[in-house]
Amino acid sequence: MSERLEAPRYATMRDVAALAGVGVKTVSRVLNDEPNVSDQLKERVNRAAAALNYELNVYAGGLRRSGARTNxxxxxxxxxxxxxxxxxxxxxxxxxxxxxxxxxxxxxxxxxxxxxxxxxxxxxxxxxxxxxxxxxxxxxxxxxxxxxxxxxxxxxxxxxxxxxxxxxxCNFDGALIATRHVLQHGHRRLAFIGGNQQVWTLRERRRGYLEELDRWNIECPPAHDVTGLLGEEEARLAAHAMLDAPEPPTAIFPTQNRLVVGVVRALHERGVQHRVAMVGFDDVELFDLLDPGVTVVAQNPxxxxxxxxxxxxxxxxxxxxxxxxxxxPTRLVKRGSGEIPGPHAADAVNIPRPMGKAGRPRNLSG
Amino acid sequence: MSERLEAPRYATMRDVAALAGVGVKTVSRVLNDEPNVSDQLKERVNRAAAALNYELNVYAGGLRRSGARTNxxxxxxxxxxxxxxxxxxxxxxxxxxxxxxxxxxxxxxxxxxxxxxxxxxxxxxxxxxxxxxxxxxxxxxxxxxxxxxxxxxxxxxxxxxxxxxxxxxCNFDGALIATRHVLQHGHRRLAFIGGNQQVWTLRERRRGYLEELDRWNIECPPAHDVTGLLGEEEARLAAHAMLDAPEPPTAIFPTQNRLVVGVVRALHERGVQHRVAMVGFDDVELFDLLDPGVTVVAQNPxxxxxxxxxxxxxxxxxxxxxxxxxxxPTRLVKRGSGEIPGPHAADAVNIPRPMGKAGRPRNLSG
DNA sequence: GGGTTCGCTGACACCGTTGCCAGACGCGGC
DNA sequence: GCCGCGTCTGGCAACGGTGTCAGCGAACCC
The missing domain is CATH 3.40.50.2300 (Response regulator)
Known part of the structure; x- marks a missing residue:
């Protein structure tokens, strides 16, 4: 019994050929289902390959032809x-x-x-x-x-x-629709919560958010425009901080699955999940079973x-x-958290759209 | 412009060697950080490799030595x-x-x-x-x-x-502790919900469940011992069916992440999540935020x-x-759904343990 | 000063497989 | 009987690298 074992030792086509008493090329033909091999040899080769537990080496084969694929x-x-x-x-x-x-x-x-x-x-x-x-x-x-x-x-x-x-x-569209959705439900103090600003998806979502706010002639103060958050925990703390501050947002828009979960946690910890509206970007399993259900812009990864x-x-x-x-496409999934009415709920949908290229807010969410 | 493009054409060491005006082996040495190459040649080779955008081919190299690794x-x-x-x-x-x-x-x-x-x-x-x-x-x-x-x-x-x-x-231990947990909370009509019986984890969990029931001298009728379920939806329907039947279980033990979610859904759909106890096997994100929180035996995948x-x-x-x-190890995470009291809650922990090798139920759950 | 060692370099065989080609054989047509 | 052709088979080179080794100066040691 050898003391230091070697790496797995695979049989080669040469071994199979020797055992079957045929040429290497014939083995190659049989194992690659190429034509022009007699049934007798085919049988011999297959038996030898099985006996040696031979496995093709895809990389060695791929070496031969320069344009070969590795699959x-x-x-x-x-x-x-x-x-x-x-x-x-x-x-x-x-x-x-x-x-x-x-x-x-x-x-x-x-x-x-x-x-x-x-x-x-x-x-x-x-x-x-x-x-x-x-x-x-x-x-x-x-x-x-x-x-x-x-x-x-x-x-x-x-x-x-x-x-x-x-x-x-469709990040831009999704964010825009989510924003419009809470605005239509009477919210005016919204908060944006996002991750790394380098990331294109974040920038798109923020662009959609800001564009819709702009149409409604609403500003998002710096304190309510937080990006660069790295995960659930940072989002949770950021949400707490916002809600502790004077003039807290009445609706929050966290824009990535981990961040949405963090904000949901913060709302539940404070017990304000029925008072503060939230629409998340990204759907997460069980969001529908929470109370309230979490309204999200769902992607289809x-x-x-x-x-x-x-x-x-x-x-x-x-x-x-x-x-x-x-x-x-992204789609708005309404489950409750995004439909909590805001302070301007009564007149929300009647507000004129100063910047509106398309007149009043139209329902894009289908 | 060629009409039919070829597969990506990588430069070879030969190309690099030719451009650098050195031997192929020298290129190999430089690119593999082997010693004994003058700084001058090293420089020339690196420049040539960069110019040709050369990338090592790990499989070709690995071919040489029979015991070579593919990493x-x-x-x-x-x-x-x-x-x-x-x-x-x-x-x-x-x-x-x-x-x-x-x-x-x-x-x-x-x-x-x-x-x-x-x-x-x-x-x-x-x-x-x-x-x-x-x-x-x-x-x-x-x-x-x-x-x-x-x-x-x-x-x-x-x-x-x-x-x-x-x-x-530790599937057996986890299942046993979960079962004991609901028994100690006064439940006597438990239901087991599991997946493919071929799978070892299921059998272990079922074994733990049945062993603990046996210690308490309790039987699990076939109608409450359902296995072979393939996913969330089947578990949901199975839970509904059980709860529709006469003598429904007062506690349910679904034994796999997808199945737990299915049962949770069924309980919520019926609005009985505060009446019917449940301990799941496998933790799932957001289980802590549901109402009631979902008690589970958590693994550490x-x-x-x-x-x-x-x-x-x-x-x-x-x-x-x-x-x-x-x-x-697995561990019991108590969140509410598993602590809903059963019909025998008052005397539960005082019940003698007929089969008990260790006397009365001991708290293994820490 | 001659032998030895050491640093540096490239030629060459080989890793396991497949493309290409040549050769052997059988068969039908003339 | 000879030729041509199709079927079957194996030898050989090549794929892109690396292990091995020999060769060549230069430095080193008596």
């Missing part, structure tokens, strides 16, 4: 255990599985440095394509990949300054993943497509 | 977007990242056929090790891998009939993943370890 793609996500990311992951996996392509998923934890590392990792493994969520302000570091012909699709957040397809949610995967496959197949940003 | 492991999970699986995934990733090992994660969706496919896929990619959650009754199909020296660790559910390490939760990863690394390093099943 793997890289997927970079914020974190594999964030439910939003996980749903994207599953959407991608579902599509890729149909094409026998495996998904290499890695978390980058909103760290631009890690983002580079992960991409490099993928490239060194010669993945056939990349689906990326990015936190970098600029993806110029990928332009060399573009030149090389690597297929890349961005998901959730679009590419900046490089020519790649993107698949994103699974669909984001599917679309990104399909787009990537099309790119990998070199289909002649225009560069495009695909948008997945 | 990748395979992780098979029920589904990457089940929060329980995702937490395991994250635990594994966290540990593996420290060793620059990438994680190939795939979902098997509780399908034994798919399980084989996924494992084969991993093997053909020559992963350095496997972390598997399994649904097969028997993992004999892996004994050849054991012989080959492939490192494998099972997570969440132990290996059957093959000699591999496992990392699991992130820890399961970390431990499995560490164990796998030790195996891959050929450390001389005994074959072992590592157990991660």
């Amino acid at each position: 793997a793609i890289g997927l970079m996500l914020e974190s594999v255990d964030n439910p939003f990311s996980a749903a994207i992951h599953r959407g991608v996996e579902t599509v890729m599985r149909r094409h026998s392509i495996v998904v290499l998923a890695e978390s980058f934890d909103e760290d631009p440095g890690r983002e580079r590392t992960v991409v490099k990792d993928f490239l060194q493994r010669r993945v056939d394509g990349l689906i990326l969520t990015t936190v970098s302000r600029d993806q110029a570091y990928l332009s060399a990949e573009a030149a090389r012909g690597t297929s890349i699709v961005f998901v959730d957040r679009p590419a900046v300054s490089v020519a790649f397809d993107s698949v994103v949610s 699974h669909r984001l993943g599917e679309l990104a995967a399909e787009r990537l496959l099309a790119r990998m197949a070199r289909e002649p497509l225009e560069l495009e940003t695909l948008r997945v | 990748a492991i395979g992780l098979m999970l029920e589904s990457v977007d089940n929060p329980f699986s995702a937490a395991i995934h994250r635990g594994v990733e966290t540990v593996m990242r420290r060793h620059s090992i990438v994680v190939l994660a795939e979902s098997f969706d509780e399908d034994p056929g798919r399980e084989r496919t996924v494992v084969k896929d991993f093997l053909q990619r020559r992963v350095d090790g496997l972390i598997l959650t399994t649904v097969s009754r028997d993992q004999a199909y892996l004994s050849a891998e054991a012989a080959r020296g492939t490192s494998i660790v099972f997570v969440d559910r132990p290996a059957v009939s093959v000699a591999f390490d496992s990392v699991v939760s 992130h820890r399961l993943g970390e431990l499995a990863a560490e164990r796998l690394l030790a195996r891959m390093a050929r450390e001389p370890l005994e074959l072992e099943t590592l157990r991660v």
Whole structure:
């Protein structure tokens, strides 16, 4: 018995060929279902392969042809255990599985440095394509990949300054509708709670929020416009702080799943969940069972993943497509927390719209 | 402009060597930080590599030495977007990242056929090790891998009939304590709600449940012992059916995250969440904010993943370890739903324990 | 001053597989 | 009987790297 074991020792085609008494190439033919092998040899080869427990080595085979595929793609996500990311992951996996392509998923934890590392990792493994969520302000570091012909699709957040397809949610529309929704319910002192300002989705959501406020000629004081929060706990504390201050908001708009949960917690801790309105961006399981139910702008991350995967496959197949940003609609899900009436509930919908290009507020939420 | 583009064309070491005017081996040395290269050549090579945007090909390099590592492991999970699986995934990733090992994660969706496919896929990619959650009754199909020296660790559910390490939760203990908990609160008509009976975790939880009932000399009628449920919706309907029947249970024990959510929904839909007690197996975000809070036996899936990863690394390093099943404790988290008093609440804790090996019920829940 | 060591460099074989090609064989047509 | 063709088979080179080793100066030690 050897003291220091070796790494797993796989049989090679040479071993199988020797055992079957045939040439290596014949083994290759049999195991790859190529034509022109007699049934007799086929049988011998299969028996030998089974006896040696042979498994094909996909990478060695892929080496031969320079344009060969590894049948793997890289997927970079914020974190594999964030439910939003996980749903994207599953959407991608579902599509890729149909094409026998495996998904290499890695978390980058909103760290631009890690983002580079992960991409490099993928490239060194010669993945056939990349689906990326990015936190970098600029993806110029990928332009060399573009030149090389690597297929890349961005998901959730679009590419900046490089020519790649993107698949994103309608963040602006969703935020605008959410904002209008609480305004129509009579709120005028709203608060915005958001994450990292570098992130495109946050900026879009904030833009939608501010644009609608602007239409109503309402300002959002700095104290009620908080961004840069890193997670549930920071959002919870920020909500508490706002509600402790004089002139607290009557409606809160937290704009990311973790932050919504944090704000919900704060409201419940203070027991004001029935008094202070809230619309969250991102749906979370069980939001419907809370009291009040949590009104949200729901995204469809699974669909984001599917679309990104399909787009990537099309790119990998070199289909002649225009560069495009695909948008997945968001939808307002009313459950109670966003329908709590505000101080101006009575006259809310009758207020003239000073900036209104479309006259009075229209119902976009369907 | 060519009409049909080719696959991404990576520069090779030969290209870099030619541009730098050095031998291929020298390029290899520079890019792998091997000693004995003059600063001058190092500089030239690095410049050439950058100019050509060269990326190492880890698989080609790994081919040379037969015992070479791919620095990748395979992780098979029920589904990457089940929060329980995702937490395991994250635990594994966290540990593996420290060793620059990438994680190939795939979902098997509780399908034994798919399980084989996924494992084969991993093997053909020559992963350095496997972390598997399994649904097969028997993992004999892996004994050849054991012989080959492939490192494998099972997570969440132990290996059957093959000699591999496992990392699991204390399912039996958790279920027993949960059952005792509701019995001590005066319930005598309990209901068990579970998933696939093939799955070890279910059987363990059911065993703990039945053992404690047995100690109290209580039977669980077939109508209240429902297994084989496939998801949230089936659990919801099962709970409704039970509560519609004569002699409904006064306490319910759903034994898996999806099923717990289904039962919670049913209770809320009927408005009986304050009358019918419930203890769930698996914690789910926001359970603490529901009314009543949902009492659960919480697992620690992130820890399961970390431990499995560490164990796998030790195996891959050929450390001389005994074959072992590592157990991660579960803990009872009391939030209200499990403390709803039952019909026998007054005398509950004073009931003699007919089968009690340890006399009267002891508080194991800490 | 000659032998030895050391630092540096590239040629070459080889890792496990597949593309390409040549050769052997059987068979039908003339 | 010879030729051409299709079927079946294996040898060989090549994929993109790395291990091994030999060669070449320069420095070092008696």
